[in-house]
Amino acid sequence: MVGKRLLVTPRFGLARVLSKRGLCSRTEAQRLIRAGLVRLDGRVIDDPEFPVRDMHTARIDIENSRAVAATSRYLMLNKPRGLVTTTRDEQGRDTVYRCFEGAQLGWIAPVGRLDKASEGLLLFTNAPAWAAQITDPANGPDKTYHVQVDAIPDAPVLAAMQAGVVEGGEFLRAKSVLLLRAGEKHAWLEIVLDEGRNRQIRRLLTALNLNVLRLVRVAIGPLALGDLPKGQWRELSVQEVAVLGGDD
Structure with missing residues (x-):
């Protein structure tokens, strides 16, 4: 039996x-x-x-x-430059939560982060399992950035960004790089990352003698920042939640 x-x-x-x-x-x-x-x-x-x-x-x-379970919330914010991605800042600097003042959202946490000088698409949720899918280094969605640099990178430099460099004991690379437009002294690049290391783009470009003037995250996977005004936020649709990682 x-x-x-x-x-x-x-x-x-x-x-x-x-x-x-x-x-x-x-x-x-x-x-x-x-x-x-x-x-x-x-x-x-x-x-x-x-x-x-x-x-x-x-x-x-x-x-x-x-302590009943809270309704799951999924938000996107167009983060302005100059805000710190943290709940509280020991130095008293303004945080991204300033953008939610007056909204009755309960507890929400950022999904990943953008540094103080960076702008653009930042997700928030109170669903930890969903957030973990987005930030998973192996299986999470690609992140797309538009980056202004202080020079006009030539083809070998663009190729080096994708080939990768060793900086600070870490191997840093971009999944893809595209020259969007160039002026006399500056250029805009579209850089896609399939991994998330601390200040990865800034460190990669610095190693290649390029200084970042602006860095804007414009998409996470298929979710685009679109025309959401700077400093404003909105709820994600059910379809957007599902395509990024499913409901928690």
Whole structure:
């Protein structure tokens, strides 16, 4: 007689469950739990890794309020130059959350980041699994940038961007590079990346003696920035969410 295979429901730590419910970041969840502000099935839990038997049915309360799963949100922002991609900045600089002032969105987190001097398409969500698909270095969608540089790169330099260079102990390359237009001293390039390393484009171009004047992300996979005004945001459609990574 063949025995029946038992189905084991995976257990997640309490902090991860709060994050997966779209209520806060895992770091914030850990802080709340350690502060004794979270109850699981009526019991105060102070261990962020305390296993939750069923993340969907467990009763969780934060500061005496029921922690029900938040409605999944998926947003795109046209990030202006000069804003930091972080929730809080220790130096007191303006962050991307300034663009959402007055909106009742609950907790949302950036999907990846753009540095302070960069502009363009930046995604936000409260669905961690969806965000992980977008930022996955192996399987995430390509990112497309329009980059203004302080010279007119010739064909060998464009080829070198795709061949790659070693900078700071890392191999940096672009998936594709296209010269969009050129003036007397400056040029605009379209650069596509299929991986995401810290300040990758700036470091790659600096290694090839090109300085970046402007850097604008114009697309993530098939999702284009389009004519969304600078500093403005909008919700993604169901179709856009699905084509980028599916619903969480």
